Amino acid sequence: MGRKQQCFLRTFGCQMNAKDSEKLRGILRETGFSLTESEDADLVLYNTCTVRENANLKVYGHLGYLSNLKKKNPRMIIALCGCMMQEPDVVAKLQKSYRFVNLIFGTHNIFKFAELLYAVLEGQRKAEQMMLPEPSGAAAAAEETPPISQRHTVVKTPMIVDIWKDTNQVVEDLPADRTYSFKSGVNIMYGCNNFCTYCIVPYVRGRERSRRPEDIIREIEQLSADGVIEVMLLGQNVNSYGKTLSNSVSFAHLLEMVEQVPGIRRIRFMTSHPKDLSDELIEVMKRSQKVCRHLHLPLQSGSSRILEKMNRRYTKEQYLELAAKLRREIPDISLTTDIIVGFPGETEEDFQETLDVVRQVRYDSAFTFIYSKRTGTPAAAMEEQVPDDIVKDRFQRLLGLVQEISQKMAKRVEGQTLPALVESLDDHDPALMTGRLSNNLLVHFPGTEDLIGQIVDVRLTTCKGFYYLGEMA
Numbered sequence: 001m002g003r004k005q006q007c008f009l010r011t012f013g014c015q016m017n018a019k020d021s022e023k024l025r026g027i028l029r030e031t032g033f034s035l036t037e038s039e040d041a042d043l044v045l046y047n048t049c050t051v052r053e054n055a056n057l058k059v060y061g062h063l064g065y066l067s068n069l070k071k072k073n074p075r076m077i078i079a080l081c082g083c084m085m086q087e088p089d090v091v092a093k094l095q096k097s098y099r100f101v102n103l104i105f106g107t108h109n110i111f112k113f114a115e116l117l118y119a120v121l122e123g124q125r126k127a128e129q130m131m132l133p134e135p136s137g138a139a140a141a142a143e144e145t146p147p148i149s150q151r152h153t154v155v156k157t158p159m160i161v162d163i164w165k166d167t168n169q170v171v172e173d174l175p176a177d178r179t180y181s182f183k184s185g186v187n188i189m190y191g192c193n194n195f196c197t198y199c200i201v202p203y204v205r206g207r208e209r210s211r212r213p214e215d216i217i218r219e220i221e222q223l224s225a226d227g228v229i230e231v232m233l234l235g236q237n238v239n240s241y242g243k244t245l246s247n248s249v250s251f252a253h254l255l256e257m258v259e260q261v262p263g264i265r266r267i268r269f270m271t272s273h274p275k276d277l278s279d280e281l282i283e284v285m286k287r288s289q290k291v292c293r294h295l296h297l298p299l300q301s302g303s304s305r306i307l308e309k310m311n312r313r314y315t316k317e318q319y320l321e322l323a324a325k326l327r328r329e330i331p332d333i334s335l336t337t338d339i340i341v342g343f344p345g346e347t348e349e350d351f352q353e354t355l356d357v358v359r360q361v362r363y364d365s366a367f368t369f370i371y372s373k374r375t376g377t378p379a380a381a382m383e384e385q386v387p388d389d390i391v392k393d394r395f396q397r398l399l400g401l402v403q404e405i406s407q408k409m410a411k412r413v414e415g416q417t418l419p420a421l422v423e424s425l426d427d428h429d430p431a432l433m434t435g436r437l438s439n440n441l442l443v444h445f446p447g448t449e450d451l452i453g454q455i456v457d458v459r460l461t462t463c464k465g466f467y468y469l470g471e472m473a
């Protein structure tokens with residue numbers, strides 16, 4: 001075409017997907033694509049999420065829009081990958097009703113992206129060749145046939161689908177284009193073995209497998225050499241890190257190893273399962289100057305009865321004890337959580353137990369979700385699905401309480417001077433910079449762009465509810 005091919009990449013969902021998209025971007029760069037902000041591109045790639053039904057609905061909505069774009073630009077390649085593609089029903093639906101999609105692959109074979117893309121391009125080339133009129137000698141000489149790129153015929157290329165059901169592979173050394181120069185997510189493990197009964201993740205991300213510590217440390221050393229000062233260790237359940245390795249290393253020990261990497265000043269991690277959170281980890285966090293004062297500890301429900309039905313393997317009392325220990329041992333820690341409202345069979349009494357835990361733990365912030373039925377999970381087959389209006393009412397009450405408490409918790413550090421990693425210009429006011437405190441709160445303060453990527457001391461002057469206004473100390 002005489003120019004670089006352009007790709008629009010849209011990422012749905014969690015930090016894992018964001019990290020996978022960095023790898024996809026790396027592969028795209030290596031294969032000669034440049035990225036564009038416009039969806040009217042040569043290649044549109046969606047990295048999808050399926051944790052809740054509305055994530056799927058969003059993708060179908062966008063596909064409707066893409067089909068219109070493709071009518072105007074028939075050579076556009078549409079590719080879908082990520083968790084939603086690991087669902088056989090989804091793929092069947094796409095194959096039946098969304099034939100304009102060119103490529104579908106899953107979470108286990110991202111490393112094959114370049115090869116798959118090549119196959120699509122080859123298919124497209126062959127289809128176009130088959131549509132070429134027989135060149136008559138005179139017409140060919142006079143170049144009457146316009147180049148392929150300028151023809152507006154609909155080119156029907158086959159849909160390439162390559163989904164792996166599961167894998168025990170860990171693929172190292174994929175290229176990656178990071179979103180930030182100074183901070184980065186680092187996968188330490190993939191998949192999940194917990195099978196919480198509402199959750200589709202174990203089905204779409206496969207069995208738990210840990211990366212070898214030496215590979216993780218080598219990556220972090222490389223990141224540090226590239227200017228990264230904060231790493232976020234990523235896994236569905238980082239507390240069970242190492243269990244699949246022959247030389248088993250605990251997560252707490254891995255943290256200590258990461259601490260030793262020169263140049264790394266902050267360490268975060270996501271997500272912790274309460275059933276696996278060890279005293280050893282609390283000790284390491286307590287003593288560490290680098291591990292951030294933030295722990296995301298999903299509660300899901302405060303009712304022991306519902307927790308059992310969810311297969312969470314802890315009780316309300318065990319959770320409360322753990323949270324109290326964390327607050328006692330590390331008083332400046334920020335505790336955040338995920339809560340699901342309306343799990344099958346949840347009664348008003350169960351819901352009151354959830355509110356009770358929220359009141360007792362006093363979360364610094366909480367993500368609240370309405371239960372979403374995921375096909376193939378045990379909870380989807382449970383009776384007593386809670387009616388929508390009741391769920392919505394509970395959700396609003398929970399949200400109100402969570403917000404009231406987190407505003408009060410944010411006030412805890414008002415007036416203090418704390419180090420903040422400067423991440424960006426403020427979205428609304430370019431005279432302000434946005435920094436992140438160790439406890440994950442954001443602070444906006446007057447500063448200049450050259451501060452981005454540095455850790456500076458900021459006095460937290462005014463608490464604005466969920467964030468701060470401040471000034472450099």
Ligand code: 5AD
Binds near residue numbers: 199200369374
């Ligand atoms: N419905 C609602 N929320 C869910 N989550 C996971 N599965 C579901 C579901 N089926 C929430 C959990 C998890 C977070 C990432 O998403 O709270 O911690």
Ligand code: SF4
Binds near residue numbers: 194199202236
């Ligand atoms: Fe899903 Fe539970 Fe695994 Fe988290 S721990 S990914 S909620 S199954």
